[in-house]
Amino acid sequence: MQIAGILNRRAVQLSALFALLAAFAVQLVGALLPSVPMLITASAAGLALDLYLQHKQPGLLSLLSKVRFDVQTRQLLRDMFILLGLFQIDGIAPLQEQSPITVMLLVLYGTHFASQALAVLVRRTRQLPIVTRNIDASALGLTAGPPRILARRPSHRLLYVSVPATIGLLLTTATRDAVWGDIGLGLALALSLGGAVYLATWLLPAKRTASDDKVREWLKSWLDEYRPTVGMYFSGGASSAYQANMWLSTLAALDGKPVIILRERFMVQKIEATEVPIVCIPKVADLMMLEHSTLKVLLHPANSGKTSQVLRIPSIKHAFTNHGESDKLSSCNPYAKAYDEVWVAGPAARDRYQLADVGVEDKDVVEVGRPQLAPIKPYAGPPAKDGYTTVLYAPTWEGWDGNPGNTSVVLAGENIVRELLADPKVRLIYKPHPMTGSVDKRAGEADQRMRAMITEAAAQRSGARPGPETAAALEKATAELEHLTATGFRKGADEVERMLLQSTVEEGRAEAIQAAVDAWEAAFWASVPEWEHQVVVGPRPGVFSCYNEADVLIADVSSVISDYLSSEKPYAVANTSGKPEADFIAEFPTVRAATILTPDAKQVGDLLAYVRDPSLDVLVQARTELKEHLLGPSDPPSLVRFDAAALALRDKAEERARRMELRGESDVPSQRGEERADAAEELELEPAEPAEV
Template structure:
């Protein structure tokens, strides 16, 4: 390694930074001596490296910007060193030629500042107060975005426009002919000036974006026309979109007009494919426009700092659904008492809230099941005799509290995988939580080691089969033909075409609003069918004997449930979701508790096999999966399923919809009471409070 003890990525960054600084030093030496070849090579190499880093290592350049060594300073220093070198070279007239080059160079920077000013004006003009998706915005007369190089990539623009300048000045240094420098500077000035004029056309009426007041008036009119009744409210970070996405299909299936309300602009594109209209209202004042709409209730899959802002609207009822239920404390957050109702899957969660004693009234807890678990197929019996047993190991992440029992990856993960790989009749599917290692580096390192173990096991089976052996259980030889990969590529293309919108690289949020207008009728059903076809093609494209590491968003966890014979996980909502299939499962106990204490503390584990840190219970678990006579927990799983998820009849979606209808009725009843009293249902002081909230600093998203 070039730098012992330094991660490869850091080593590359350090090497690039060292090379960039060396180029400046060499350029300085070349200008002082003067040494024309050294000056030319160092300046050209420095510019080329800067351009390369803009594309390949933007993070490194952002660090340089923090210490005020940004692209402007770097290029200005490069140009000044070239001019200084020209002063030292014989054959270039300082007053007649050098001064002209200097004036033109300064003019090029003035034009850069001009285009930067126009860029700021255009970007401000194209920042709308309300962002939408699946909504017809044709009435706003939005225009496509200007080229990205002009509007949003000032660093790239400066470097690209500096290329003719640098080439011209260096050619002048090599030939002592100032014409080349004038030519290069002239080209740069012409391109910069033309770009500024072209970009300024987006400030003319034909391309100018509607002002904020007009957008708000349009949105208020759209609300009156669409008349939403049920909605989903979500605010969170970039990695938390899954919390909202798991409820989108349920929202779409409810009676009434659905609506998704977001608070962060980037989240609009992270919501899964859906026909439900999506609106993003970053400012509290715009959020309050919902108060005058027909919206009656909002589902809340997560708590966040911005949740309190929407709770101020008295015309809307609020139900907390959470984004998963487990025995962990986070499933009983005291914030839940702020909502009108808390919707839980079954009796277990109801009891959990009462045991937690956090102020949630039992009368406000409504059991609705988990409608989104419908795609999970029920238990269909043990794997074929003598065939492979598919084991899904889906550990959760380490969490924020440092509890070693949160995830099994650190203390037990490698032992679990080692025991599974030792059984020649096991096919392992490893699907770690996407946040694994984000808090505790040990979890990230253990995750890498586990993946390396699985990769090595696959390679060993292939090598043994290639050597003429039988492999592990006769595995390692057969693979699906090219037609399987071709079919996967075909359905992947169909799914991508249905589920995603392809934007050109220069598209901004206004252009995306324009492109993601009202969806075609039946698109959601088509996406669902295409997803099912993709999952079938995905599994068919993989060797039936091969262990798999699944880290992409597709296939989802439910698709993995359907092909697994047994699940191994940690205390998390994955367990309660998997229980809907009534298949065998195991839970890793790395908490330090005894098995009895573990089961008493976490009721969701009581119908599963408990694995210790050394995972010595794996052989017995596999035997119970393969031979139903050894499976003594069948009845316990069925009972626990009903305790966690509620009864199978009526179906969960029916119960969920009934709860939504009832909550909407409460909103109607409240509105009727207000109207009967003849009082305004909008206290005037709340308007002032909304304005005050706009001045408050942003709060971090919660869980």
């Protein structure tokens, strides 16, 4: 059904595209014959369809832009065909002085291109070298941005302005009276000139943003006043923002003055609600001003190409916290040795680094636990005998190296889903990794087939559903969450305007949003029947909420296992690596307390049996021991250990700063001389005289 829907949408989109191209063909024929009805109909239909697609299918029109048939070319061609028709029709003289249609049309396009150049200039003047959030930036005199149609949507601007011009030209075509074309072009020219003049006001002092140098000086002043001590550094693509967001609550709870350092401008809005100040510094030269700040510790939840740029700052100590731990090679990347310390959850990760032998010394590995796992509820017993067993299947994505053992989706996913759906007392929750299919199209195709299987199986089930009050509660929770998470930005808001609106911190907003998310997730699960299969995609409900809903997890070798084990519930891992089970367990210690599934998934029946009857579960003690091995002890709490590690690393940074203050440039030769004198004394020799230069 989903595939059929996609094919139908594709057919509609292609039909619209061909209709647009056909309109140009008919318009050209109408102009050459000439055929006034054909020319008028095709011209009006083409413009209307172009306007519609700009609003409803902008991605479709981007295909035309890639072959240089963009909106400017299309509108110019449309007007030229109309003009060609006017030349062919008796009684109209577009080039005569009393009917300056051609001249006015050229002036209109000249004004449009001038407006585009002006828009580029305005956008450049409103691009600051530093972007902030949760920081008072009133000293910079920030202002709201110009309307989006003037500053950032030249295609929409041209089409809207062209409407009166095209109507006027078509009326002239129909009536053979040039005055209609003059009126339409005059209106279009007035609109274009008026928009350009209004846009130009953003270059005047009252609306012009602060200079780059002033912004840099302002940031230095803020750093001196705020005096940050610990921060999180993050750089990455739009889909990687979750790697930073998972650390927000932990960062906010640390002792000291926290700050978030970003490198990509778009990432400022990808960071979820937090009261921690956010500073985006795109350029390396500006990043170096952190060296002269009070910032002593930076936490890194991910590696990126830009990480090496901030590692140049010697006054800051850097700790790699990662965004999850697993037995995969990516969890012990050789890049980790570039950091001063590597913070891991428990002894398992420490052992992993030493076995990997990638240059990370054991003394630089610090066990801090996983503070984010607090919302995961502990095991509360087996499912009710007469109830449903909820199975969470949460496979990871295929990765970059083509290893078939990375994900079970391709080789085992459909078998796992098929075995689970065959049990009438199983309720399946399928939550695929958001990057599934991004590298290997086979994974994406298998993912779509599994979704279709689950949707079809859910449709074949029936039973009692929650009352209407649960739907009302979900609707209320949704409205509350949307209200709290609404940015308040208008559609045309640019970077400077968003920075202006986010200059103040709403105290307690992050906590309120988290409470609203919790309420929404509770309302969501209450609104769906306990027997209904679910395909969960998108940010809500979150994976932790799915953990709490599940009786058992089926996963791949990934950080999902470590996090889920904090509940000590049963779990299974798919082995699609091609290795014998003994070798698989030996290579990946996180699976040693799991049921191992082969690609045919025939072990699913045994898994469900011991989930329902704990007396058959022989892995209880193994899960308890593995949990501590992976996540460390529960006492002291993880957040306490994490905070202690941050304070200890800050002390190291301050100790280095003190050493550097005591060590002047002139001390270096004398230190070497003292070392030679000490060595000579140990050998009972006279120290050598320093050579004269």
